[in-house]
Amino acid sequence: MALSMSVSAGAHNARHNTDLAYRANLRNVDADLSVGNISIRDVPIAEAYETVFGDSLRAYNAKQKSKGHPERCIGDYLSKIEKAYSDDSARVKSGNKGRVNVPKPCYEYVLQIGNRDTFGGELDNGKAEEIFRETADSIRSKTEGAIEWFQIAVHFDEKDGTPHMHMAGIPYATGCKRGLSTQVSMGGALKALGLERLPDLQNLMMRELEKAAAAHGIERRLMDCDRKHxxxxxxxxxxxxxxxxxxxxxxxxxxxxxxxxxxxxxxxxxxxxxxxxxxxxxxxxxxxxxxxx
Structure with missing residues (x-):
């Protein structure tokens, strides 16, 4: 059996991923099917930030106080990152300035098997769930120490779509010399993983998806006669x-x-x-x- 597969970047929306009441109001969702959705991991982003950056934040604030600079203390690291990214995005949209090196609070990717033309009775939800769970486990293992995947959800309820998995993660770097010793940083995360560019992370995720699917007898489908996607x-x-x-x-x-x-x-x-x-x-x-x- 061969089905198309894809890994694409998207904007994070926690409610879209796991809130069934919210999803029930979406035009492309069949609420009766939402009970079949799977929440593999669902940690609030604020809690995930505390897990990853809490100790570093407290150490940083204590150091600033000891130096007599309490005004430099950071009350809420997540809010600080979100505001900086939002302000930078607003400047870009207004055309006043190009994007500067402001970290994104989190990244989300959508992993999909099949499409409207290729997905049918060949793959049932049970097998799709197994593939996605195994893919999520292997990706988390491969990126441990660099990306905290705090929300992972599998959707089976989109009428015009096919089974797909949302993975939202916080990239970070450790051992930083300025600011917090552990900071939000996709560049630092990629370096820790031995990757050079952001697309390399998507390639890593695709390889894990292909491996998990292959273990269940599904190959990545050739979309044309002579080449893959x-x-x-x-x-x-x-x-x-x-x-x-x-x-x-x-x-x-x-x-x-x-x-x-x-x-x-x-x-x-x-x-x-x-x-x-x-x-x-x-x-x-x-x-x-x-x-x-």
Whole structure:
């Protein structure tokens, strides 16, 4: 048996992942099927932050107080990170500034098996659950000491979708010399895992998904006759190319609109000059006629 598989990044929404009452109001969800969803791990993000950064935060605050700088103490590390990231995002959206090196509070990935065209009776929910549980366990093991996966949920209730798993994690670095000794840091997490780029993490997750599926007799489906899905680096490059092309097209459109406005302005100026010349010509002709009487 062969089914398509994917690992994609998404925005974290804790209620979307595990709150059945919230999901019942979503258009793409069949609430009657939500009872089949699986919550593999569901730790509030604030609690996860305390687990990972609590001791480091208290040590940092004690050090600042001992130095006579209580104003530098951090009351709530999660709130500090969320605010900094939110402020930075607002600046980016306003066009005032590009994104700077502000850590993201957490990352979420969606792991999926099959799609609307390929998923059917070949894989039941029970086997899908086993694959996802084994995948989550292996990913957590592979990333231990670098990413705290605080929320992991499997959904079977999306009418137009297929079984998929949400994994939300907090990347961190230890042994930091400035600030907290343990800090939110995807760069530090990747370094600890021996990875160079963020897409490498998605590739790691995909490999674990493929391994778990293969153990249950499911291979990653060839989407075309001669190749698999784009792997994550290829997909990321394709999206960068697409976004760059889209930006260039938008810039061209903006330039064309600007030129159109410029042409319209020049046409109005020419029309005003024509009217002015016509008025002056008539006045001059009238004055000349008067001199000959």
């Amino acid at each position: 784009l792997d994550v680096p290829e997909y990321q490059q394709a999206m960068r190319d697409y976004n760059e092309l889209t930006d260039r097209i938008e810039q061209k459109r903006s330039r064309v609109a600007e030129l159109d406005r410029d042409i319209e302005g020049r046409e109005r100026t020419v029309a005003r000059l024509d009217r002015s010349i016509e008025t002056k010509t008539k006045r001059l002709a009238s004055e000349l006629d008067g001199r000959f009487y």
